[in-house]
Amino acid sequence: MSPVEKGTAHVLLPWHEAAWRGLQEAREKKRLPHALLLVGPAGLGKTHMAEGFAQSLLCDAPLAEGRPCGACKGCHLFKGGVHPDFIRVQPEQASKSQEITVGAIRELVAQDAFTSQFGGYKVVLITPADQMNRNAANSLLKTLEEPVPDTVILLTASRPHRLLPTIRSRCQRILFDPPAEEVALAWLEARVKHADARLLLHLAGGMPLAALALDDAALLEQREAAFRTFSGVLAGAREPVGAAAELARLDMGLLLHWIADWISDILRLQQAGAVGRLANPDHHQDLQRLAEQLDCIPMHRLLERVYMARGLERTTANPELMLDDLLVACREYAA
Ligand SMILES: [Zn+2]
Incomplete structure (x- = not known):
């Protein structure tokens, strides 16, 4: 980078x-x-x-x-x-x-x-x-x-x-x-080309260089598609195995980071008044629906599974299998 x-x-x-x-x-x-x-x-x-x-x-x-x-x-x-x-x-x-x-x-x-x-x-x-x-x-x-x-x-x-x-x-x-938001935004706004600087900064957890690295039209489209797939599994509208095959094409480290952020946002929304701290403000409505539909204890367990997968991600021989397991767990926890 x-x-x-x-x-x-x-x-x-x-x-x-x-x-x-x-x-x-x-x-x-x-x-x-x-x-x-x-x-x-x-x-x-x-x-x-x-x-x-x-x-x-x-x-x-x-x-x-x-x-x-x-x-x-x-x-x-x-x-x-x-x-x-x-x-x-x-x-x-x-x-x-x-x-x-x-x-x-x-x-x-x-x-x-x-x-x-x-x-x-x-x-x-x-x-x-x-x-x-x-x-x-x-x-x-x-x-x-x-x-x-x-x-x-x-x-x-x-x-x-x-x-x-x-x-x-x-x-x-x-x-x-991380720098103060106004410092990061002033620096980012002079450089981003494909998205809103504030959204990118949120997605990157306030890290300006990470935010700039996300300013990539193809990458933002991948994130959008991955969110639709992942939220589809959680909502019971997608089969885990087919979804895993689709998501396995993405960079595994980045995907697991996104998934952890989406689940964290669902947990934040399940606690009242946490909207201002969402990592994914652009998916607020969809995340809100999931937060209402799902229970928080299984979501905590699921987040632990994602952290475990992140720990294994560098060493696993078969990321698609790992993703299969994770998405099957999603379906079970969401049921
Ligand atoms: Zn010199």
Whole structure:
């Protein structure tokens, strides 16, 4: 996902400004931590911020507030993805598990990686760090315990509980919260093309980059069709197995996220006065009908099933079968 403007200069997102200033102050005082953990929900641009800060550390002539100039040799090498003092560790694209493996971390630790080629900072970005498997995390731990001067390790995590406590405790944390709605809307309204900015922001739970990623006409149409299918099963108008075959064509992670949001909205509507907090305000009428038709205890159970499916989604060999089970459960709970 790179919904942020392209160009050689790094664009600072408005809701990152305070954290950015804090980092630059620490840098000026020569008190930059050896390891920084950027923590917060997905869709706020943590990796974007980490990349910008890395570029800033490697820029030969930073501008005001340490912003990278975008024009020097360091910036060009960085933006070209070939700066010798920047190392990025991430899951391999082809890997189904999406884990960061011990091999990747060992390579990082072994390649004399912490000696700067240009005599300035050396920056390592591990993103998302919460996808390191246990061996990889243990391997990194030794590095975190023995800081190397002028080496900065940046880690991002939207699920920090998946990190070893010993890794968390060796990093200074920077917390990312969703920005105030008016800040997010001002930024989004200048960029969305296919839908209402406020609706997208709601759908993305207030995360502006996630909202912008939803601004895709085909994706919005898929969501609409998936909602009709899913609500049809809950209302008893669709057979679960046929519906599962139809929904199995979609991205499973995204679909399970949508389903969890729809069920959560039904539960909110079953509690009076919760309309203002709906995640799917565009489906309010349909969700209201379902809320009146269904009982809340089975809906809570169903939501638990969806969360379980989300936990298994990355590892399951047969997503269609998983979806079958889930939709059959929908029908049973709704009966
Ligand atoms: Zn520069």
